[in-house]
Each structure stands twice: as structure tokens, then as C-alpha cells.
Amino acid sequence: MSNLILTLTVLMVLFCLGSSRLLSIIYLIAFQGFLVSVLPFFINDKITISVILFILVTLLIKSFLIPIFLYFVMKRITIKREIEPIIGYNGSVFLGLIIIIISIFIGNKFNFHINHHNTFLFPAGITTLTSGIFLIIARKKAITQVIGYLMMENGIYLLGLILSNHNLNIIEFGILLDLLVGVMLMGIVLHNINKTFDDIDTTLLKSLRDL
Amino acid sequence: MKSLILFLTLIVLAPLFSAIMLKIKAFFAGKKGIPLLINYYTLIKLIQKTSVYSISTSQIFQVGYLITLATTLTSLLFLPFSGLPPLLSFNGDIIFVLYLMSLGKFFTLISAMDTGSSFEGLGASREAFFSFLAESAFFMVIISFFWFDEKLSIASYFMANNKINVWNNYNFPLPLVGISLFLILLTENSRVPIDDPATHLELTMIHEVMILDHSGPALAFIYINSYLKLLFFSSFLTLLLFPRFGLDNKWNIASFYITLICIYISIGITESIMARFKLNKVPKFLVITFSLATFATIIIMGFAR
Numbered sequence: 001m002s003n004l005i006l007t008l009t010v011l012m013v014l015f016c017l018g019s020s021r022l023l024s025i026i027y028l029i030a031f032q033g034f035l036v037s038v039l040p041f042f043i044n045d046k047i048t049i050s051v052i053l054f055i056l057v058t059l060l061i062k063s064f065l066i067p068i069f070l071y072f073v074m075k076r077i078t079i080k081r082e083i084e085p086i087i088g089y090n091g092s093v094f095l096g097l098i099i100i101i102i103s104i105f106i107g108n109k110f111n112f113h114i115n116h117h118n119t120f121l122f123p124a125g126i127t128t129l130t131s132g133i134f135l136i137i138a139r140k141k142a143i144t145q146v147i148g149y150l151m152m153e154n155g156i157y158l159l160g161l162i163l164s165n166h167n168l169n170i171i172e173f174g175i176l177l178d179l180l181v182g183v184m185l186m187g188i189v190l191h192n193i194n195k196t197f198d199d200i201d202t203t204l205l206k207s208l209r210d211l
Numbered sequence: 212m213k214s215l216i217l218f219l220t221l222i223v224l225a226p227l228f229s230a231i232m233l234k235i236k237a238f239f240a241g242k243k244g245i246p247l248l249i250n251y252y253t254l255i256k257l258i259q260k261t262s263v264y265s266i267s268t269s270q271i272f273q274v275g276y277l278i279t280l281a282t283t284l285t286s287l288l289f290l291p292f293s294g295l296p297p298l299l300s301f302n303g304d305i306i307f308v309l310y311l312m313s314l315g316k317f318f319t320l321i322s323a324m325d326t327g328s329s330f331e332g333l334g335a336s337r338e339a340f341f342s343f344l345a346e347s348a349f350f351m352v353i354i355s356f357f358w359f360d361e362k363l364s365i366a367s368y369f370m371a372n373n374k375i376n377v378w379n380n381y382n383f384p385l386p387l388v389g390i391s392l393f394l395i396l397l398t399e400n401s402r403v404p405i406d407d408p409a410t411h412l413e414l415t416m417i418h419e420v421m422i423l424d425h426s427g428p429a430l431a432f433i434y435i436n437s438y439l440k441l442l443f444f445s446s447f448l449t450l451l452l453f454p455r456f457g458l459d460n461k462w463n464i465a466s467f468y469i470t471l472i473c474i475y476i477s478i479g480i481t482e483s484i485m486a487r488f489k490l491n492k493v494p495k496f497l498v499i500t501f502s503l504a505t506f507a508t509i510i511i512m513g514f515a516r
Contacts, residue, residue, distance in 0.1 A: 003383050004383045007383060007384060007387070007510055010506070011387070011506065014502060014506060018495075018498075018499060018502070089495065090494075090495060090498045093498060093499070093502045094498075094502070096502075097502055097505050097506065097509070100506065100509055101509060104509065104513045119513075120510075120513070123513070
């Protein structure tokens with residue numbers, strides 16, 4: 001079951017890389033957040049009340065609060081799709097596949113002292129993290145870059161699941177809070193960029209520099 | 212013996228299965244729909260006509276459709292329907308079958324080019340491009356099967372052992388392969404999101420434009436070929452998907468038939484709820500198909516062994 005969830009998580013990464021509509025990317029990232037946050041149910045051996053609480057809070061923030069917030073930002077700035085990505089969609093999907101291969105390769109090389117039996121956790125984490133960074137690099141619209149940031153956080157969360165026992169959840173909570181505040185700030189920034197330039201293309205920010 | 216009977220029944224029933232698809236589309240459109248035996252009536256009507264060949268065509272045009280039909284029939288011989296031993300089998304036959312299909316497609320293409328119509332050449336070039344992309348995806352599917360069972364024969368993939376079947380609980384990437392195969396099926400048989408089999412004389416169509424010059428018995432053979440080709444791909448998918456009840460169980464055949472009909476129904480539903488893609492969207496769709504298959508292969512290579 002955990003393998004299925006991880007496979008779907010990585011599949012969501014590929015879909016995000018291949019999709020041009022901002023709204024569908026938001027849905028995809030919400031679903032990915034859902035998958036990532038229910039994963040501890042299937043990985044942890046013993047499920048205590050604190051684990052359940054932690055999962056519920058993560059679920060609430062990752063797959064409801066942040067996507068709903070992004071959705072309202074989307075509604076406000078009336079931009080529906082990414083027109084000119086720096087790297088095209090088909091190319092992005094292929095690069096995503098290459099990232100998966102490389103991360104499986106890395107996963108075989110690294111020999112972590114892993115207390116979980118799941119060998120796919122590490123490659124999935126690396127893939128999600130790297131693709132998040134890739135999404136930030138390869139897209140121009142600021143909202144997609146925020147989504148790339150979210151995806152990166154999902155990858156960090158997956159890697160954290162390997163390295164931490166669940167008494168380290170407090171760190172995850174800290175990251176999650178940072179993320180939530182970051183996304184909200186980014187929403188305000190987006191709104192201001194949109195008000196100034198009538199677009200959320202980050203290349204327009206170049207005109208702010210001194211000549 | 213059993214497999215021969217099953218083979219013949221499926222071939223005879225293939226037009227009926229395609230008619231089920233039409234019924235589903237009619238149901239979604241709120242119509243009563245044409246009778247279930249419509250395809251047989253059409254075939255009988257067409258075979259009774261005389262052949263008309265354009266004077267600008269050569270011998271190739273007159274044998275092209277026959278070769279296409281022959282290749283499709285031959286490739287059906289290799290499928291182990293419902294897990295029973297196939298009529299023909301050897302190591303490496305999956306590659307043989309794929310290239311047989313390509314040979315059939317090649318003859319469809321050159322008979323389209325042979326008519327000298329610029330319109331048909333257009334369709335031929337599109338068909339060649341899209342089937343080239345679909346074929347790469349199909350090869351990726353085969354590579355993923357190869358990692359399960361280190362043989363290159365359809366019989367060893369699907370026959371007695373339960374290795375390559377979705378209902379096996381440790382085969383978690385196989386549903387992805389199934390989705391990818393379904394998308395390949397839609398492409399190879401020119402079904403709706405790629406190409407509309409119901410359109411004629413439209414600049415955007417792909418497959419139908421290539422058969423414009425065929426008439427009478429030739430057209431009947433082309434229709435039979437399209438039913439059989441759809442049967443081939445959906446049987447291939449069915450072999451991956453259908454639930455099995457142990458070896459030599461008679462319920463296997465029932466579940467095979469039910470899954471096969473379900474696949475036809477799902478094609479009908481896909482055709483009813485989706486519009487055709489714009490022509491420049493089709494390569495993207497095929498790239499997604501290829502990536503799905505590749506993704507499944509990577510997962511299988513890394514972990515499922």
C-alpha cells in the first residue's frame with residue numbers, strides 16, 4: 001500500500017511537470033499533499049495518538065488550507081495558464097523521468113541506516129524534491145514557482161520520514177508553519193506583482209533593476 | 212482444441228463487440244441506437260458489391276488490404292485467450308507480432324499513397340507519425356513485462372503463471388501499464404481522443420482518410436481488419452486485467468469475456484465523454500502515454516522484482 005501511495009506521489013510530479021493549466025496543477029499538488037500526509041499511517045509500525053494528530057494537522061494544511069488559499073489567489077489574478085515556459089512540457093516530462101532514474105540510482109548508492117523496509121521512499125523523496133526545484137527554475141509564472149516550492153517541501157517531508165523517528169515531528173511542524181506563512185506571504189506578493197504589471201510573470205521583475 | 216474454439220468465437224464475435232461500443236455511444240447521446248448486429252449487415256452488404264478500382268492505382272492497392280488483414284489475423288493467433296495455450300508460440304513472438312502489425316500498417320500506408328491523392332498522403336503521414344510514437348510506448352510496455360518474466364513470448368507472460376496480472380497484490384505498477392496500454396489501444400485503433408472513426412471528408416482525420424478509395428469487398432476487409440485489430444489490443448489489455456480463478460478453471464473464460472466487454476464499454480464511455488484532441492495535442496498525449504509506460508518500467512526495474 002505504501003508503495004502504491006509513493007508511486008502515485010511520483011506520478012503526480014510527472015503530471016505537474018506536464019500540465020499547463022494552473023488550476024489543475026493546484027489540484028494535483030493538493031492531491032500530492034494528501035498522499036504524502038497519509039503515508040505515515042502505512043509506514044509507521046505503531047500508531048500513537050500523537051502520530052494521528054500530526055497526520056491530521058499535516059493533511060489539513062497540505063491538502064486543504066494551502067491549495068484553497070492558492071485557489072483564491074488564482075481567482076483574484078485571472079491568469080489561467082502558463083503560456084511560455086522556459087522548458088517545454090514534453091521536455092519537462094522527459095527530464096522528470098530522467099530525474100526518477102537518477103534518484104533511483106542515487107538511492108541504490110546511498111546506504112542509509114533505514115528503519116523502514118520501504119526502499120522506494122528515498123528515491124521518491126529525492127524525485128519530488130528535485131522536481132520541485134526544477135519547476136521553480138523552468139516556469140515563469142510566480143504561482144507555479146510557489147507550487148514548485150510546495151512540491152519541494154513534500155519531498156523534504158518524504159526524506160524526513162526516513163531519517164526521523166516520529167518523536168521528531170516537532171521539526172516537521174516548524175517547517176509546515178514556515179511553509180504556510182511563506183505561501184500566504186507569496187500570495188500577497190503575487191497580488192502586488194499582478195497589480196503592478198497586470199501579470200505574474202517573474203521575468204517582468206527585471207524592469208525593476210537599476211540601469 | 213479449447214483455444215481454437217475460443218479463437219474462432221472471438222473472431223466471429225469481434226464485429227458484435229464493436230457494435231456494443233456504438234450502443235454505448237448511442238445511450239450517452241440519448242438515442243435508441245442501431246441494432247447490435249449492424250456490423251454484420253454492413254459486411255454482408257459490402258461483400259455483395261463488386262470491386263471498383265481507380266485507374267490511377269496499381270497492384271499494390273489491390274493486395275494492400277488483404278495483407279493488412281492477414282497480418283492482423285496472424286497476430287491474433289499468438290494471444291493466449293483467457294490463459295489457454297495459444298495456437299502459435301515461440302520465444303520472441305511478441306516482437307514478431309509487433310512488427311507484423313507494423314507490416315500491416317505499412318501496407319495500409321502505401322495503398323493510401325498509391326491512389327495518388329494528396330489528401331490520402333496527408334493521412335498516411337499523420338498515421339505514420341502517431342503510430343511511431345505509439346509503438347515506442349508499446350515497446351516500453353514490453354520491456355516492463357520482460358522484467359517480470361525474462362522471456363519474449365506473449366504465452367509465457369499471460370498463460371499459466373499468475374505473474375503478470377493486475378490482481379496480483381505485489382504488482383503495484385501494473386495498473387499504470389494497463390492505463391498506458393489503454394491509451395495505446397485508443398491511438399492504434401484511431402478511437403476518439405486521437406481520431407474520430409465516424410468522420411469522413413474532414414481535413415483533421417487520420418485513419419479514415421486513408422481508406423477513402425476502397426469500396427465494396429475491399430472496404431469490408433478493411434472493416435474486418437479494424438474489428439480484429441481492436442480485438443487484438445483489447446484482448447492484450449484483458450489478459451493483463453482479468454481476474455483469474457486458478458488453473459484450468461472454467462470461470463476463467465467467463466471472466467475473460469466479461470472483462471473484454473467491459474473494456475469495449477469503457478472505450479465507448481471514453482468516446483462519449485471526450486472530444487477529439489486538436490491535432491497538435493496528439494503528440495503530447497502520446498508522450499504522456501510513453502512516459503507512463505516508462506515510469507512503470509522504471510518502478511518495476513527498481514523494486515518489483
